Amino acid sequence: MDTIAVADTVRLNAVRKVYGEGANSVTALDGVTLTFERGSFTAVMGPSGSGKSTFLHCAAGLDRPTSGTVLLDGEDLSGYDETTLTKMRRERIGFIFQSFNLLPALTVLQNITLPLKLAGRRPNRARVTEVIQRVGLGERTGHRPAELSGGQQQRVAIARALVTGPAVVFADEPTGALDTRTAREVLRLMQESVQSLGQTIVMVTHDPVAASYADRVVFLADGRFVGDIYHPTAEVVAERMTHLGAWADEQPAAGGRQMRTSTGGTY
Ligand SMILES: Nc1ncnc2c1ncn2[C@@H]1O[C@H](COP(=O)(O)OP(=O)(O)OP(=O)(O)O)[C@@H](O)[C@H]1O
Numbered sequence: 001m002d003t004i005a006v007a008d009t010v011r012l013n014a015v016r017k018v019y020g021e022g023a024n025s026v027t028a029l030d031g032v033t034l035t036f037e038r039g040s041f042t043a044v045m046g047p048s049g050s051g052k053s054t055f056l057h058c059a060a061g062l063d064r065p066t067s068g069t070v071l072l073d074g075e076d077l078s079g080y081d082e083t084t085l086t087k088m089r090r091e092r093i094g095f096i097f098q099s100f101n102l103l104p105a106l107t108v109l110q111n112i113t114l115p116l117k118l119a120g121r122r123p124n125r126a127r128v129t130e131v132i133q134r135v136g137l138g139e140r141t142g143h144r145p146a147e148l149s150g151g152q153q154q155r156v157a158i159a160r161a162l163v164t165g166p167a168v169v170f171a172d173e174p175t176g177a178l179d180t181r182t183a184r185e186v187l188r189l190m191q192e193s194v195q196s197l198g199q200t201i202v203m204v205t206h207d208p209v210a211a212s213y214a215d216r217v218v219f220l221a222d223g224r225f226v227g228d229i230y231h232p233t234a235e236v237v238a239e240r241m242t243h244l245g246a247w248a249d250e251q252p253a254a255g256g257r258q259m260r261t262s263t264g265g266t267y
Contacts, residue, residue: 008071009168009200010036010059015068017054017223028054029065030223036168037200041191043211045237046220047246052204053172055220059202060093060170061085073167080132090119093267094161094169096190097178100153102160108132109141112159119164128163134161135189158189161197169193171203175210187213208237219244 002225016030021033024128028051029109059070070077072092076220080088095101101224113123114133132138145153154174161169171190175183183261191213193199203214211217212234220224221244229236241247 007019008035009038009073010069010202011074012055012059013069013071015055015058015065015070015253017051017058018066028223029058031068032220032223032225034218034225036200036202038200039194040216041194042203043214043217043232043237044202044204044220045206045208045217045241045246046226047241047244048218050244052220054223056170056172056202056204059093061089087119090163092167094164094166095162096112096154096169096171096174097169098163098173100145100150100157100177102153102156104145105158107144108148108156109138111156112141112163114158115164121164125164127165132161134162134193141216144150144184149182150178151185154178154182154186155189155220158186158193162193166199167199171201173205174203175205175207183210192223192241197243208234208241221245238247 012032013156014033015029015032016027019026019028031050031053032055044052044055054063058065061072061080064078072088072244077085104115106114107130109128113128116123117186130142135158137152137159140148142154145156148156156234157174174190175186180267186222187210190201190203194215196202201214203210205211212232214232217232217237217240218228218230219240226244227240229240
């Protein structure tokens, strides 16, 4: 393994994904080559239909590319059978979703430690406590998700994603269901887990403000990688998205475009 492969947690090489066959086929990813460095926070953006979800599914081993390879810590996932892929996802990858995806019957603590149980690992009490403290849920471990605010539920999901010490966390619109202030807190928490734990995070988002919390924003258009921005600001990201035609079908807001959030606010 060379030094570049060691520094890269996730690497996609010429990944193509074609859905369907013949005249009805859709090329969702058209030769995407990208690397995500260890300990980096990357946002993935692009217009609707540009291939973001497909990218996430292929990069996380939830779906297989039609051609090309995905490497996690230098290991090629394409050779893995389904059982090995499932095991690899449980042990090496964390997920954070817009809709939190917590199990309602389980307590906060049970939700957070579930990935360890599924992986057949005995929870390391110190690690679990540290993660719970880090996300600020020390007082809530016995509560059920329905007894928590949206922001608290997403904190549980972040703790659940971090508890296994995964190589990478994939987040899909993690602030899409949160109000502006809560979204900011969740993004800061993700940022902090990159800075202090050296966690690698890849986040798909439509929101330039959310993307501005990342170290780097990667842009997709028509299934291709079309550029990236390091140390992004929301304004620069929004401008790039406008150039990509991301909002061409929407009515322009009076007085010009504002930085969008899921709630229409700014942050
Ligand atoms: N299961 C599928 N079968 C057929 N076509 C699909 C399938 N999933 C996605 N596509 C197509 O692949 C292309 C990329 O879709 P994808 O969902 O990855 O884009 P996206 O950037 O995530 O879009 P959005 O921002 O609207 O969620 C689109 O043209 C879409 O219609």
